[in-house]
Amino acid sequence: MSTDYILQTRDLTKEFKGFVAVDKVNLQVQRGTIHALIGPNGAGKTTVFNLLTKFLTPTRGTIHFNGIDITPERSAQIARRGVVRSFQISAVFPHLSVLENVRIALQRKLGTSFHFWRSAKSLDVLNGRAMELLEAVDLRSFADTVTVELPYGRKRALEIATTLALEPELMLLDEPTQGMGHEDVGRVADLIKRVAANRTVLMVEHNLGVVSHICDTITVLQRGAVLAEGPYEVVSADARVLEAYMGTAHG
Template structure:
Protein backbone atom coordinates (compact mmCIF):
# COMPACT_ATOMS: atom_id res chain seq x y z
CA UNK A 1 0.00 0.00 0.00
CA UNK A 2 1.14 3.52 -0.77
CA UNK A 3 0.09 6.79 0.78
CA UNK A 4 0.19 10.38 -0.34
CA UNK A 5 3.51 12.16 0.18
CA UNK A 6 2.71 15.34 -1.81
CA UNK A 7 -0.59 16.96 -2.61
CA UNK A 8 -1.74 20.21 -4.15
CA UNK A 9 -5.20 21.67 -3.90
CA UNK A 10 -6.42 24.19 -6.47
CA UNK A 11 -2.86 25.39 -7.10
CA UNK A 12 -2.91 28.37 -9.42
CA UNK A 13 -0.39 30.83 -10.82
CA UNK A 14 -1.21 33.93 -12.83
CA UNK A 15 1.20 36.36 -14.48
CA UNK A 16 -0.51 39.68 -15.24
CA UNK A 17 -3.74 37.91 -16.07
CA UNK A 18 -2.16 34.97 -17.91
CA UNK A 19 -2.96 31.69 -16.16
CA UNK A 20 0.19 29.51 -16.24
CA UNK A 21 -1.10 26.89 -13.77
CA UNK A 22 -4.84 26.51 -13.40
CA UNK A 23 -6.31 25.04 -10.20
CA UNK A 24 -4.14 21.91 -10.22
CA UNK A 25 -5.04 19.07 -7.86
CA UNK A 26 -2.02 16.77 -7.82
CA UNK A 27 -1.50 13.70 -5.63
CA UNK A 28 1.86 11.90 -5.54
CA UNK A 29 2.01 8.52 -3.85
CA UNK A 30 4.95 7.60 -1.64
CA UNK A 31 7.49 5.24 -3.17
CA UNK A 32 6.41 5.79 -6.78
CA UNK A 33 7.79 7.45 -9.88
CA UNK A 34 5.26 10.06 -10.99
CA UNK A 35 5.79 11.85 -14.32
CA UNK A 36 4.31 15.17 -15.41
CA UNK A 37 4.17 15.52 -19.19
CA UNK A 38 2.62 17.87 -21.70
CA UNK A 39 3.33 19.99 -24.76
CA UNK A 40 5.60 23.02 -24.56
CA UNK A 41 3.98 25.76 -22.53
CA UNK A 42 1.73 23.36 -20.62
CA UNK A 43 2.86 24.70 -17.23
CA UNK A 44 5.05 21.80 -16.12
CA UNK A 45 8.12 23.73 -14.96
CA UNK A 46 5.94 26.46 -13.47
CA UNK A 47 4.27 23.74 -11.40
CA UNK A 48 7.69 22.58 -10.17
CA UNK A 49 8.59 26.16 -9.28
CA UNK A 50 5.38 26.42 -7.24
CA UNK A 51 6.04 23.15 -5.41
CA UNK A 52 9.49 24.33 -4.32
CA UNK A 53 8.37 27.95 -3.87
CA UNK A 54 10.72 29.46 -6.39
CA UNK A 55 7.40 31.01 -7.40
CA UNK A 56 4.61 32.05 -5.05
CA UNK A 57 1.18 30.66 -5.97
CA UNK A 58 -1.65 33.06 -6.69
CA UNK A 59 -4.02 30.72 -4.84
CA UNK A 60 -4.05 27.15 -3.61
CA UNK A 61 -2.04 25.06 -1.17
CA UNK A 62 0.73 22.46 -1.20
CA UNK A 63 0.88 19.70 1.42
CA UNK A 64 3.94 17.52 2.07
CA UNK A 65 3.76 14.60 4.50
CA UNK A 66 0.48 15.94 5.82
CA UNK A 67 1.87 19.42 6.51
CA UNK A 68 1.00 22.52 4.54
CA UNK A 69 4.20 24.02 3.12
CA UNK A 70 2.65 26.81 1.06
CA UNK A 71 4.68 29.98 1.58
CA UNK A 72 7.81 28.38 3.03
CA UNK A 73 11.08 29.61 1.47
CA UNK A 74 12.89 27.19 -0.87
CA UNK A 75 15.64 26.31 1.62
CA UNK A 76 13.08 25.31 4.25
CA UNK A 77 11.27 23.13 1.74
CA UNK A 78 14.59 21.46 0.91
CA UNK A 79 15.25 20.94 4.63
CA UNK A 80 11.90 19.13 4.90
CA UNK A 81 13.01 16.63 2.26
CA UNK A 82 12.00 17.98 -1.18
CA UNK A 83 15.02 18.51 -3.44
CA UNK A 84 14.93 19.33 -7.14
CA UNK A 85 17.16 19.34 -10.17
CA UNK A 86 16.80 21.79 -13.02
CA UNK A 87 16.45 21.63 -16.81
CA UNK A 88 19.96 23.05 -17.15
CA UNK A 89 22.68 21.33 -15.15
CA UNK A 90 23.39 23.37 -12.02
CA UNK A 91 26.69 21.89 -10.84
CA UNK A 92 29.70 24.06 -10.00
CA UNK A 93 31.75 23.81 -13.20
CA UNK A 94 35.21 24.48 -11.78
CA UNK A 95 34.94 22.17 -8.79
CA UNK A 96 35.67 18.47 -9.09
CA UNK A 97 32.88 15.92 -9.10
CA UNK A 98 33.89 14.96 -5.57
CA UNK A 99 33.83 18.57 -4.36
CA UNK A 100 30.38 19.13 -5.89
CA UNK A 101 28.90 16.17 -4.04
CA UNK A 102 30.80 16.97 -0.85
CA UNK A 103 29.16 20.40 -0.70
CA UNK A 104 25.77 18.68 -0.56
CA UNK A 105 27.01 16.27 2.13
CA UNK A 106 28.35 19.24 4.12
CA UNK A 107 25.03 21.04 3.86
CA UNK A 108 23.14 18.02 5.16
CA UNK A 109 25.55 17.91 8.09
CA UNK A 110 25.07 21.58 8.92
CA UNK A 111 28.37 22.96 7.60
CA UNK A 112 27.35 23.84 4.06
CA UNK A 113 27.48 27.59 4.60
CA UNK A 114 30.59 27.73 6.79
CA UNK A 115 33.21 29.33 4.55
CA UNK A 116 35.88 29.29 7.28
CA UNK A 117 35.99 25.52 7.68
CA UNK A 118 39.41 24.16 6.72
CA UNK A 119 39.81 21.99 3.64
CA UNK A 120 41.59 19.38 5.72
CA UNK A 121 38.65 19.09 8.11
CA UNK A 122 36.19 18.80 5.23
CA UNK A 123 37.96 15.73 3.84
CA UNK A 124 36.14 13.66 6.47
CA UNK A 125 33.11 13.90 4.15
CA UNK A 126 35.02 12.52 1.16
CA UNK A 127 34.17 8.88 1.76
CA UNK A 128 30.44 9.54 1.87
CA UNK A 129 30.66 11.77 -1.21
CA UNK A 130 32.53 9.04 -3.07
CA UNK A 131 29.73 6.64 -2.22
CA UNK A 132 27.19 8.87 -3.97
CA UNK A 133 29.49 9.18 -6.99
CA UNK A 134 29.64 5.39 -7.12
CA UNK A 135 25.84 5.24 -6.98
CA UNK A 136 25.66 7.18 -10.25
CA UNK A 137 28.66 5.54 -11.92
CA UNK A 138 31.05 8.48 -11.56
CA UNK A 139 33.58 7.08 -9.11
CA UNK A 140 36.30 7.20 -11.80
CA UNK A 141 35.64 10.92 -12.30
CA UNK A 142 35.96 12.02 -8.66
CA UNK A 143 38.93 14.30 -9.40
CA UNK A 144 37.62 15.61 -12.73
CA UNK A 145 36.33 19.17 -12.89
CA UNK A 146 32.63 19.25 -13.69
CA UNK A 147 33.25 21.46 -16.73
CA UNK A 148 35.22 18.59 -18.30
CA UNK A 149 32.43 16.04 -17.94
CA UNK A 150 30.11 15.15 -20.82
CA UNK A 151 26.58 16.55 -20.64
CA UNK A 152 25.11 13.21 -19.60
CA UNK A 153 27.69 12.80 -16.84
CA UNK A 154 26.99 16.35 -15.62
CA UNK A 155 23.35 15.32 -15.20
CA UNK A 156 24.49 12.19 -13.35
CA UNK A 157 26.59 14.41 -11.09
CA UNK A 158 23.58 16.61 -10.42
CA UNK A 159 21.57 13.55 -9.40
CA UNK A 160 24.44 12.52 -7.10
CA UNK A 161 24.40 15.92 -5.38
CA UNK A 162 20.62 15.64 -5.04
CA UNK A 163 20.97 12.18 -3.48
CA UNK A 164 23.59 13.51 -1.06
CA UNK A 165 20.94 15.78 0.45
CA UNK A 166 19.00 12.59 1.30
CA UNK A 167 15.60 13.76 0.01
CA UNK A 168 12.35 11.94 0.60
CA UNK A 169 11.04 13.41 -2.63
CA UNK A 170 13.23 14.10 -5.66
CA UNK A 171 11.92 16.52 -8.28
CA UNK A 172 13.68 15.98 -11.61
CA UNK A 173 13.07 18.65 -14.25
CA UNK A 174 13.68 17.23 -17.76
CA UNK A 175 16.45 14.83 -16.64
CA UNK A 176 17.17 13.58 -20.20
CA UNK A 177 16.82 16.87 -22.07
CA UNK A 178 19.45 17.35 -24.78
CA UNK A 179 20.92 13.86 -24.42
CA UNK A 180 21.88 11.30 -27.02
CA UNK A 181 20.45 7.80 -26.96
CA UNK A 182 23.29 6.30 -24.88
CA UNK A 183 23.05 8.98 -22.17
CA UNK A 184 19.24 8.71 -22.10
CA UNK A 185 19.52 4.98 -21.44
CA UNK A 186 22.10 5.58 -18.69
CA UNK A 187 20.02 8.23 -16.93
CA UNK A 188 16.86 6.15 -17.24
CA UNK A 189 18.50 3.24 -15.45
CA UNK A 190 20.00 5.62 -12.89
CA UNK A 191 16.55 7.04 -12.07
CA UNK A 192 15.17 3.53 -11.72
CA UNK A 193 18.03 2.64 -9.36
CA UNK A 194 17.74 5.70 -7.09
CA UNK A 195 13.95 5.39 -6.89
CA UNK A 196 14.29 2.23 -4.77
CA UNK A 197 14.16 4.09 -1.46
CA UNK A 198 12.45 7.35 -2.33
CA UNK A 199 9.69 9.05 -4.30
CA UNK A 200 10.41 10.72 -7.63
CA UNK A 201 8.32 13.38 -9.35
CA UNK A 202 9.69 14.26 -12.75
CA UNK A 203 8.91 16.47 -15.70
CA UNK A 204 10.03 14.63 -18.82
CA UNK A 205 9.53 15.18 -22.56
CA UNK A 206 10.83 11.78 -23.69
CA UNK A 207 7.76 9.55 -23.77
CA UNK A 208 9.90 6.42 -24.04
CA UNK A 209 11.51 7.29 -20.70
CA UNK A 210 8.10 8.06 -19.21
CA UNK A 211 6.63 4.76 -20.40
CA UNK A 212 9.65 2.86 -19.11
CA UNK A 213 9.77 4.38 -15.62
CA UNK A 214 6.50 5.87 -14.49
CA UNK A 215 3.89 4.39 -12.19
CA UNK A 216 1.58 7.37 -12.69
CA UNK A 217 1.52 10.04 -15.39
CA UNK A 218 -0.14 13.44 -15.14
CA UNK A 219 -0.72 15.13 -18.49
CA UNK A 220 -0.93 18.93 -18.49
CA UNK A 221 -2.16 21.27 -21.18
CA UNK A 222 -2.58 25.04 -20.94
CA UNK A 223 -1.81 24.95 -17.24
CA UNK A 224 -4.45 22.39 -16.29
CA UNK A 225 -4.49 18.63 -15.79
CA UNK A 226 -5.80 16.98 -18.94
CA UNK A 227 -5.53 13.32 -17.93
CA UNK A 228 -3.93 11.08 -15.33
CA UNK A 229 -3.20 7.39 -14.95
CA UNK A 230 -0.70 4.78 -16.10
CA UNK A 231 0.91 4.96 -19.52
CA UNK A 232 -1.60 2.68 -21.22
CA UNK A 233 -4.47 4.85 -20.00
CA UNK A 234 -3.07 8.26 -20.88
CA UNK A 235 -1.60 7.16 -24.22
CA UNK A 236 -5.09 6.14 -25.38
CA UNK A 237 -6.83 9.23 -24.04
CA UNK A 238 -8.36 11.11 -27.02
CA UNK A 239 -7.54 14.58 -25.67
CA UNK A 240 -3.94 13.55 -24.94
CA UNK A 241 -3.57 12.26 -28.49
CA UNK A 242 -5.00 15.54 -29.79
CA UNK A 243 -2.68 17.61 -27.59
CA UNK A 244 0.42 15.84 -28.90
CA UNK A 245 -0.60 15.11 -32.46
CA UNK A 246 -3.23 17.68 -33.32
CA UNK A 247 -1.42 20.93 -32.60
CA UNK A 248 -3.25 21.67 -29.38
CA UNK A 249 -0.15 22.24 -27.29
CA UNK A 250 0.68 25.86 -27.91
CA UNK A 251 -0.22 27.32 -24.54
Protein backbone atom coordinates in the same frame (compact mmCIF):
# COMPACT_ATOMS: atom_id res chain seq x y z
CA MET B 1 -5.03 14.26 3.38
CA SER B 2 -4.08 10.64 2.74
CA THR B 3 -0.85 9.26 4.21
CA ASP B 4 -0.44 7.23 1.00
CA TYR B 5 0.41 10.47 -0.79
CA ILE B 6 3.61 12.33 -0.02
CA LEU B 7 2.50 15.39 -1.99
CA GLN B 8 -0.99 16.70 -2.71
CA THR B 9 -2.25 19.93 -4.20
CA ARG B 10 -5.79 21.25 -4.10
CA ASP B 11 -7.00 23.63 -6.81
CA LEU B 12 -3.46 24.93 -7.31
CA THR B 13 -3.75 28.06 -9.46
CA LYS B 14 -1.34 30.69 -10.76
CA GLU B 15 -2.42 33.77 -12.66
CA PHE B 16 -0.18 36.36 -14.27
CA LYS B 17 -2.09 39.61 -14.94
CA GLY B 18 -5.22 37.77 -15.98
CA PHE B 19 -3.45 34.90 -17.77
CA VAL B 20 -4.09 31.55 -16.04
CA ALA B 21 -0.81 29.60 -16.25
CA VAL B 22 -1.88 26.87 -13.80
CA ASP B 23 -5.59 26.17 -13.48
CA LYS B 24 -6.96 24.30 -10.43
CA VAL B 25 -4.40 21.49 -10.54
CA ASN B 26 -5.05 18.63 -8.13
CA LEU B 27 -1.92 16.50 -7.92
CA GLN B 28 -1.59 13.35 -5.82
CA VAL B 29 1.92 11.92 -5.76
CA GLN B 30 2.02 8.48 -4.18
CA ARG B 31 4.86 7.75 -1.79
CA GLY B 32 7.68 5.63 -3.23
CA THR B 33 6.75 6.12 -6.90
CA ILE B 34 8.08 7.95 -9.96
CA HIS B 35 5.45 10.44 -11.12
CA ALA B 36 5.79 12.41 -14.36
CA LEU B 37 4.30 15.70 -15.48
CA ILE B 38 4.06 15.82 -19.26
CA GLY B 39 2.39 18.04 -21.82
CA PRO B 40 3.11 20.27 -24.81
CA ASN B 41 5.22 23.42 -24.49
CA GLY B 42 3.39 26.07 -22.49
CA ALA B 43 1.24 23.50 -20.66
CA GLY B 44 2.35 24.82 -17.25
CA LYS B 45 4.69 22.02 -16.14
CA THR B 46 7.61 24.19 -15.02
CA THR B 47 5.22 26.70 -13.43
CA VAL B 48 3.80 23.86 -11.31
CA PHE B 49 7.36 22.97 -10.23
CA ASN B 50 8.01 26.62 -9.36
CA LEU B 51 4.84 26.71 -7.25
CA LEU B 52 5.70 23.46 -5.42
CA THR B 53 9.15 24.80 -4.49
CA LYS B 54 7.83 28.33 -3.82
CA PHE B 55 9.86 30.06 -6.49
CA LEU B 56 6.38 31.35 -7.31
CA THR B 57 3.52 32.02 -4.91
CA PRO B 58 0.18 30.41 -5.78
CA THR B 59 -2.70 32.75 -6.56
CA ARG B 60 -5.05 30.21 -5.00
CA GLY B 61 -4.98 26.64 -3.75
CA THR B 62 -2.90 24.65 -1.27
CA ILE B 63 0.16 22.37 -1.24
CA HIS B 64 0.46 19.57 1.31
CA PHE B 65 3.66 17.59 1.95
CA ASN B 66 3.44 14.60 4.30
CA GLY B 67 0.01 15.86 5.32
CA ILE B 68 1.29 19.31 6.35
CA ASP B 69 0.11 22.47 4.59
CA ILE B 70 3.36 23.99 3.27
CA THR B 71 1.67 26.65 1.11
CA PRO B 72 2.83 29.58 3.28
CA GLU B 73 6.42 28.34 3.59
CA ARG B 74 9.46 29.67 1.78
CA SER B 75 11.77 27.73 -0.54
CA ALA B 76 14.43 27.09 2.11
CA GLN B 77 11.89 25.72 4.61
CA ILE B 78 10.45 23.38 2.00
CA ALA B 79 13.93 22.14 1.04
CA ARG B 80 14.67 21.44 4.72
CA ARG B 81 11.53 19.32 4.88
CA GLY B 82 13.07 17.09 2.19
CA VAL B 83 11.57 18.49 -1.03
CA VAL B 84 14.63 19.06 -3.21
CA ARG B 85 14.65 20.25 -6.80
CA SER B 86 17.64 19.18 -8.84
CA PHE B 87 18.83 22.58 -9.99
CA GLN B 88 18.34 24.12 -6.55
CA ILE B 89 21.26 22.28 -5.06
CA SER B 90 23.20 21.04 -8.08
CA ALA B 91 26.17 23.23 -7.23
CA VAL B 92 28.23 21.87 -10.07
CA PHE B 93 31.42 23.89 -9.97
CA PRO B 94 33.13 23.34 -13.33
CA HIS B 95 36.73 23.71 -12.14
CA LEU B 96 36.44 21.45 -9.10
CA SER B 97 36.70 17.69 -9.28
CA VAL B 98 33.62 15.46 -9.34
CA LEU B 99 34.41 14.28 -5.79
CA GLU B 100 34.81 17.87 -4.54
CA ASN B 101 31.41 18.80 -5.96
CA VAL B 102 29.66 16.03 -4.05
CA ARG B 103 31.62 16.86 -0.93
CA ILE B 104 30.38 20.46 -1.06
CA ALA B 105 26.78 19.22 -1.27
CA LEU B 106 27.39 16.96 1.74
CA GLN B 107 28.90 19.93 3.59
CA ARG B 108 25.65 21.84 3.16
CA LYS B 109 23.81 19.02 4.90
CA LEU B 110 26.27 19.26 7.81
CA GLY B 111 25.82 23.02 8.00
CA THR B 112 29.58 23.69 7.73
CA SER B 113 29.49 25.39 4.31
CA PHE B 114 30.90 28.64 5.59
CA HIS B 115 33.61 27.38 7.92
CA PHE B 116 36.36 28.89 5.79
CA TRP B 117 38.86 28.78 8.62
CA ARG B 118 38.88 25.00 8.73
CA SER B 119 41.58 23.04 6.98
CA ALA B 120 40.54 21.39 3.73
CA LYS B 121 41.62 18.12 5.32
CA SER B 122 38.69 18.44 7.73
CA LEU B 123 36.45 17.53 4.78
CA ASP B 124 38.17 14.18 4.28
CA VAL B 125 35.62 12.67 6.67
CA LEU B 126 33.05 13.19 3.90
CA ASN B 127 35.02 11.25 1.29
CA GLY B 128 33.50 7.86 2.14
CA ARG B 129 29.91 9.04 1.74
CA ALA B 130 30.83 11.07 -1.35
CA MET B 131 32.30 7.97 -2.99
CA GLU B 132 29.16 5.98 -2.11
CA LEU B 133 27.05 8.60 -3.89
CA LEU B 134 29.36 8.56 -6.92
CA GLU B 135 29.08 4.78 -6.98
CA ALA B 136 25.26 5.12 -6.96
CA VAL B 137 25.36 7.26 -10.12
CA ASP B 138 28.16 5.33 -11.90
CA LEU B 139 30.71 8.12 -11.45
CA ARG B 140 33.20 6.46 -9.10
CA SER B 141 35.81 6.19 -11.86
CA PHE B 142 35.36 9.92 -12.57
CA ALA B 143 35.98 11.03 -8.95
CA ASP B 144 39.20 12.92 -9.74
CA THR B 145 38.02 14.30 -13.09
CA VAL B 146 37.65 18.07 -13.33
CA THR B 147 33.91 18.59 -13.80
CA VAL B 148 34.23 20.78 -16.89
CA GLU B 149 35.75 17.78 -18.70
CA LEU B 150 32.74 15.51 -18.06
CA PRO B 151 30.45 14.60 -20.97
CA TYR B 152 27.01 16.26 -20.71
CA GLY B 153 25.17 13.13 -19.61
CA ARG B 154 27.70 12.51 -16.85
CA LYS B 155 27.27 16.10 -15.62
CA ARG B 156 23.56 15.45 -15.22
CA ALA B 157 24.42 12.30 -13.25
CA LEU B 158 26.65 14.46 -11.03
CA GLU B 159 23.73 16.84 -10.45
CA ILE B 160 21.66 13.87 -9.29
CA ALA B 161 24.49 12.84 -6.93
CA THR B 162 24.60 16.33 -5.40
CA THR B 163 20.81 16.19 -5.05
CA LEU B 164 21.04 12.83 -3.28
CA ALA B 165 23.64 14.30 -0.89
CA LEU B 166 20.84 16.30 0.76
CA GLU B 167 18.92 13.06 1.40
CA PRO B 168 15.67 14.23 -0.21
CA GLU B 169 12.42 12.50 0.60
CA LEU B 170 10.92 13.92 -2.58
CA MET B 171 13.15 14.65 -5.59
CA LEU B 172 11.89 17.06 -8.24
CA LEU B 173 13.70 16.61 -11.55
CA ASP B 174 13.07 19.18 -14.28
CA GLU B 175 13.68 17.56 -17.70
CA PRO B 176 16.64 15.44 -16.56
CA THR B 177 17.35 14.02 -20.05
CA GLN B 178 16.97 17.24 -22.04
CA GLY B 179 19.62 17.72 -24.72
CA MET B 180 21.10 14.23 -24.36
CA GLY B 181 22.05 11.67 -26.96
CA HIS B 182 20.32 8.29 -27.00
CA GLU B 183 22.99 6.49 -24.95
CA ASP B 184 23.02 9.14 -22.21
CA VAL B 185 19.21 9.20 -22.08
CA GLY B 186 19.12 5.47 -21.39
CA ARG B 187 21.84 5.71 -18.75
CA VAL B 188 20.19 8.61 -16.89
CA ALA B 189 16.74 6.99 -17.07
CA ASP B 190 18.13 3.81 -15.51
CA LEU B 191 19.92 5.91 -12.92
CA ILE B 192 16.69 7.71 -11.93
CA LYS B 193 14.90 4.38 -11.59
CA ARG B 194 17.70 3.09 -9.37
CA VAL B 195 17.95 6.10 -7.06
CA ALA B 196 14.14 6.18 -6.73
CA ALA B 197 14.20 2.79 -5.00
CA ASN B 198 13.74 4.29 -1.51
CA ARG B 199 12.33 7.74 -2.25
CA THR B 200 9.73 9.52 -4.36
CA VAL B 201 10.47 11.27 -7.66
CA LEU B 202 8.34 13.88 -9.43
CA MET B 203 9.72 14.77 -12.83
CA VAL B 204 8.96 16.96 -15.82
CA GLU B 205 10.05 15.05 -18.91
CA HIS B 206 9.51 15.45 -22.66
CA ASN B 207 10.98 12.10 -23.70
CA LEU B 208 8.05 9.70 -23.86
CA GLY B 209 10.38 6.71 -24.08
CA VAL B 210 11.78 7.63 -20.66
CA VAL B 211 8.31 8.22 -19.22
CA SER B 212 6.98 4.87 -20.46
CA HIS B 213 10.08 3.06 -19.17
CA ILE B 214 10.36 4.34 -15.61
CA CYS B 215 7.21 6.23 -14.48
CA ASP B 216 4.41 4.70 -12.40
CA THR B 217 1.93 7.54 -12.86
CA ILE B 218 1.69 10.27 -15.49
CA THR B 219 -0.20 13.55 -15.22
CA VAL B 220 -0.83 15.26 -18.56
CA LEU B 221 -1.21 19.04 -18.49
CA GLN B 222 -2.74 21.18 -21.22
CA ARG B 223 -3.13 24.96 -20.95
CA GLY B 224 -2.37 24.78 -17.23
CA ALA B 225 -5.04 22.20 -16.38
CA VAL B 226 -4.93 18.42 -15.85
CA LEU B 227 -6.07 16.71 -19.04
CA ALA B 228 -5.53 13.08 -18.01
CA GLU B 229 -3.79 10.97 -15.38
CA GLY B 230 -2.82 7.35 -14.91
CA PRO B 231 -0.21 4.77 -15.97
CA TYR B 232 1.41 5.23 -19.39
CA GLU B 233 -0.73 2.52 -21.03
CA VAL B 234 -3.92 4.37 -20.07
CA VAL B 235 -2.72 7.91 -20.74
CA SER B 236 -1.10 7.11 -24.09
CA ALA B 237 -4.38 5.59 -25.35
CA ASP B 238 -6.48 8.63 -24.37
CA ALA B 239 -7.76 10.35 -27.53
CA ARG B 240 -7.51 13.82 -25.91
CA VAL B 241 -3.87 13.18 -25.00
CA LEU B 242 -3.07 11.91 -28.47
CA GLU B 243 -4.52 15.07 -29.95
CA ALA B 244 -2.99 17.51 -27.45
CA TYR B 245 0.38 15.95 -26.80
CA MET B 246 1.33 12.92 -28.83
CA GLY B 247 0.56 14.70 -32.07
CA THR B 248 2.90 17.55 -31.20
CA ALA B 249 5.54 15.08 -30.02
CA HIS B 250 5.55 13.02 -33.17
CA GLY B 251 4.20 15.37 -35.81
